[in-house]
Amino acid sequence: MALIYTDDEADERLDDFRDLTTADRRPDRPGGRGLVIAEGTVVVRRLLASPYPVRALLGVERRLRELEGDLAGLAVPAYVTSADVMARVVGFHLNRGVLAVADRAPRSTPEQVLEGARVVAVLEGVGDHENLGALFRNAAALGVDGVLLGPGCADPLYRRSVRVSMGNVLRVPFAPLPDWPAGLDLLRSGGFRVAALTPRPDAVDLCELSGPAEAEGDRVALLFGSEGHGLSDGALAAADLAVRIPMAGGVDSLNVATAAAVAFYEMGRRG
Amino acid sequence: MALIYTDDEADERLDDFRDLTTADRRPDRPGGRGLVIAEGTVVVRRLLASPYPVRALLGVERRLRELEGDLAGLAVPAYVTSADVMARVVGFHLNRGVLAVADRAPRSTPEQVLEGARVVAVLEGVGDHENLGALFRNAAALGVDGVLLGPGCADPLYRRSVRVSMGNVLRVPFAPLPDWPAGLDLLRSGGFRVAALTPRPDAVDLCELSGPAEAEGDRVALLFGSEGHGLSDGALAAADLAVRIPMAGGVDSLNVATAAAVAFYEMGRRG
Numbered sequence: 001m002a003l004i005y006t007d008d009e010a011d012e013r014l015d016d017f018r019d020l021t022t023a024d025r026r027p028d029r030p031g032g033r034g035l036v037i038a039e040g041t042v043v044v045r046r047l048l049a050s051p052y053p054v055r056a057l058l059g060v061e062r063r064l065r066e067l068e069g070d071l072a073g074l075a076v077p078a079y080v081t082s083a084d085v086m087a088r089v090v091g092f093h094l095n096r097g098v099l100a101v102a103d104r105a106p107r108s109t110p111e112q113v114l115e116g117a118r119v120v121a122v123l124e125g126v127g128d129h130e131n132l133g134a135l136f137r138n139a140a141a142l143g144v145d146g147v148l149l150g151p152g153c154a155d156p157l158y159r160r161s162v163r164v165s166m167g168n169v170l171r172v173p174f175a176p177l178p179d180w181p182a183g184l185d186l187l188r189s190g191g192f193r194v195a196a197l198t199p200r201p202d203a204v205d206l207c208e209l210s211g212p213a214e215a216e217g218d219r220v221a222l223l224f225g226s227e228g229h230g231l232s233d234g235a236l237a238a239a240d241l242a243v244r245i246p247m248a249g250g251v252d253s254l255n256v257a258t259a260a261a262v263a264f265y266e267m268g269r270r271g
Numbered sequence: 272m273a274l275i276y277t278d279d280e281a282d283e284r285l286d287d288f289r290d291l292t293t294a295d296r297r298p299d300r301p302g303g304r305g306l307v308i309a310e311g312t313v314v315v316r317r318l319l320a321s322p323y324p325v326r327a328l329l330g331v332e333r334r335l336r337e338l339e340g341d342l343a344g345l346a347v348p349a350y351v352t353s354a355d356v357m358a359r360v361v362g363f364h365l366n367r368g369v370l371a372v373a374d375r376a377p378r379s380t381p382e383q384v385l386e387g388a389r390v391v392a393v394l395e396g397v398g399d400h401e402n403l404g405a406l407f408r409n410a411a412a413l414g415v416d417g418v419l420l421g422p423g424c425a426d427p428l429y430r431r432s433v434r435v436s437m438g439n440v441l442r443v444p445f446a447p448l449p450d451w452p453a454g455l456d457l458l459r460s461g462g463f464r465v466a467a468l469t470p471r472p473d474a475v476d477l478c479e480l481s482g483p484a485e486a487e488g489d490r491v492a493l494l495f496g497s498e499g500h501g502l503s504d505g506a507l508a509a510a511d512l513a514v515r516i517p518m519a520g521g522v523d524s525l526n527v528a529t530a531a532a533v534a535f536y537e538m539g540r541r542g
Contacts, residue, residue, distance in 0.1 A: 138529060143519040207540055246539055248414040254532065258409060261529045262536045268517055269478055 003064060003080045009088045014079060016101040017058045020090045020159060034104055037159045038167060040096030041066050046167030048074070052102035058086060059098030067098065104157065108175040110148055110183070114190050117145035118219055119267045122177065122184070122194070124235050125152035125226035126256055132156055133164030134257035135224075140168035142264035148177040148187075150235070152226070181238035184221075188240070192221040196231055196239035197263055199253050203242035206262070210269045222263050227256045274335060274351045280359045285350060287372040288329045291361045291430060305375055308430045309438060311367030312337050317438030319345070323373035329357060330369030338369065375428065379446040381419055381454070385461050388416035389490055390538045393448065393455070393465070395506050396423035396497035397527055403427055404435030405528035406495075411439035413535035419448040419458075421506070423497070452509040455492075459511070463492040467502055467510035468534055470524050474513035477533070481540045493534050498527045 006014070016035060035055070038047035041063055048054060048070045057064065057071075057078040064078050071078060087093045114120065121144055126132050132154045139147060147156075154161060156169040177183045187194050195209055209220065223239055225231030230253075236242060245254065245262050253259065277285070287306060306326070309318035312334055319325060319341045328335065328342075328349040335349050342349060358364045385391065392415055397403050403425045410418060418427075425432060427440040448454045458465050466480055480491065494510055496502030501524075507513060516525065516533050524530065 134526070134529070138525065141518050141525050142516075245413075245536065247412050254409065254412050255405070258405075258529055258532045261525065262532055265516065265533045265536070 003061070003078050005080050007081055007085055009085045011079075013056075013077070014058060014081075014089050016055055017089050017099055018091075021092060034157075036102040036104060036157050036170075037162065038100045038102070038170075039094065039098075039159070039163050041098055043162060043167035043170075044098055044100040045070050046170045047100050047102055050102075050170040051105045052170065053105070054100055054102045057098065057100045058089070060086065063096070063098035108173055110175045110177050110186055113146035113148060113173045113175045114187070114192075119144050119264070120146045120148060120187075120192070120221050121260060121264075122148045122150060122187070122221050122223045123153050123225075124150040124180070124223070124231055125229065126224065127152050127154050127226060129154045129158050129160040130164045131227065131255065131257050133161035133169065134255075135260050136161070136165040136168045136172050136174075138257055138261040138264055139172050140165075142261060143268055144172065144264050147172055147174040148221075149174060150177050150180045150183075181232075181235045184223075184235075184238045187221045190219065192219040193241070194221045194223055194239045196223040196236050196242045197244070197259060198225075198231055198236060198242050199244055199247065200236075200242060201244075203244035206243045206245050206266050209243055209263075210266050220267060222260070222267070224256055224260055224263075227253070274332070274349050276351050278352055278356055280356045282350075284327075284348070285329060285352075285360050287327055288360050288370055289362075292363060305428075307373040307375060307428050307441075308433065309371045309373070309441075310365065310369075310430070310434050312369055314433060314438035314441075315369055315371040316341050317441045318371050318373055321373075321441040322376045323441065324376070325371055325373045328369065328371045329360070331357065334367070334369035379444055381446045381448050381457055384417035384419060384444045384446045385458070385463075390415050390535070391417045391419060391458075391463070391492050392531060392535075393419045393421060393458070393492050393494045394424050394496075395421040395451070395494070395502055396500065397495065398423050398425050398497065400425045400429050400431040401435045402498065402526065402528050404432035404440065405526075406531050407432070407436040407439045407443050407445075409528055409532040409535055410443050411436075413532060414539055415443065415535050418443060418445040419492075420445060421448050421451045421454075452503075452506045455494075455506075455509045458492045461490065463490040464512070465492045465494055465510045467494040467507050467513045468515070468530060469496070469502055469507060469513050470515055470518065471507075471513060472515075474515035477514045477516050477537050480514055480534075481537050491538060493531070493538070495527055495531055495534075498524070 036052050038044045054076050060083055061080050162169055184194055307323050309315045325347050331354055332351050433440055
């Protein structure tokens with residue numbers, strides 16, 4: 001790794017990092033360039049370990065030195081500048097002191113995500129980038145093997161999702177699931193039981209999913225809807241069963257990422 | 272309920288609602304006035320149902336009309352104005368269109384919080400208002416009976432905690448627990464087992480807390496530390512046992528509110 005020093009905020013080599021808060025940096029918007037952006041040493045490290053081709057790093061010297069081991073042998077330019085110049089380039093003050101950008105890798109297919117998986121999450125309408133990021137963080141922590149994205153989901157590779165996930169969107173495999181909800185047949189034909197999480201009172205208790213009656217090698221797909229509206233009727237009808245997390249009376253449902261953490265944990269109890 | 276119309280942003284009767292983002296509104300800061308502030312109809316409704324003496328409401332007419340049933344018979348002034356005037360009074364644009372302010376009620380004691388409780392959460396160093404609010408939301412949803420606050424915790428009644436909790440800080444009893452960690456003896460003498468949540472590898476699996484060996488009427492206190500540093504050595508030593516949530520390899524621990532949700536859920540499995 002060679003550090004490249006610059007104190008020119010107009011340096012064209014820093015263009016990948018410019019004006020990160022503007023809408024055109026959102027890959028899901030027209031004109032969005034779709035670069036993957038990692039902030040902070042923990043997440044940058046995960047980006048370096050991911051399949052995404054890293055284009056460059058930008059940071060203060062102290063943070064880049066922390067990453068020297070991770071960068072050894074990589075032909076990735078690492079630009080060193082001051083916190084002030086960095087703030088003017090990216091458009092805001094960045095506490096974490098280091099950024100990396102990468103190109104997108106070719107998308108996985110649902111079949112690739114399901115291969116070898118025992119527990120996956122399938123999302124419908126999870127449109128909030130922070131909720132989506134938090135869900136990926138919980139999936140990684142609690143041993144979920146992949147995530148499939150139905151209609152209305154946010155982009156896991158948007159900067160805010162990457163950050164809230166602590167970089168786990170770069171590690172947990174995901175793919176869009178087209179042809180909704182008929183595409184859920186792909187799961188069933190792969191031997192997954194499709195369990196829809198819902199507050200409906202006729203749903204069975206979540207703990208029945210991990211009960212002693214269940215086979216050890218059982219594959220399960222957990223289906224989550226948006227926090228506001230829950231799953232669509234079509235998605236509920238396409239599931240094999242409906243399960244609910246027992247709630248105390250009169251209380252709003254949990255945040256979708258939190259509900260997912262509880263369900264992921266329950267699945268882990270089987271092991 | 273009588274609606275009081277005003278379009279004067281300097282109206283002194285609106286002073287309780289003025290400049291909500293300034294630091295002096297934080298009750299934990301010198302000069303902070305310590306009013307309890309609720310935003311949006313759901314949370315305002317919870318404030319009206321709480322023991323906190325409500326001083327006034329401010330909102331757009333449509334939102335205040337939604338609250339007419341809750342306000343019936345209450346001698347609380349409800350000021351109606353436009354979204355623009357409201358934004359200029361509070362200092363930012365408020366999506367939710369209605370606010371209420373209340374005085375603080377006398378603090379509960381730990382003994383009051385523990386009375387009749389089966390499961391409580393005890394926090395050390397949870398200093399982030401949003402994490403704290405989310406933890407209260409999860410406590411309410413998953414049937415936890417109360418929260419005790421050790422040193423370094425944020426104020427549950429700060430505006431941002433109230434909002435993120437969806438108003439559940441106004442429903443779940445809480446109290447400061449002085450004399451840390453010796454104060455934990457209060458729990459033990461009340462028949463609580465004190466279980467410290469920690470990622471330490473020598474901790475037992477969380478599910479052992481709800482195993483068949485446990486008595487039905489068992490009282491449990493779940494002890495959580497800050498996301499960054501975890502529990503102090505003193506707190507860990509003062510606990511009866513250490514439990515951990517099984518995690519997949521190489522992943523950061525869960526957010527403290529999410530870890531708490533998982534533990535609260537596990538406790539609910541006993542019922």
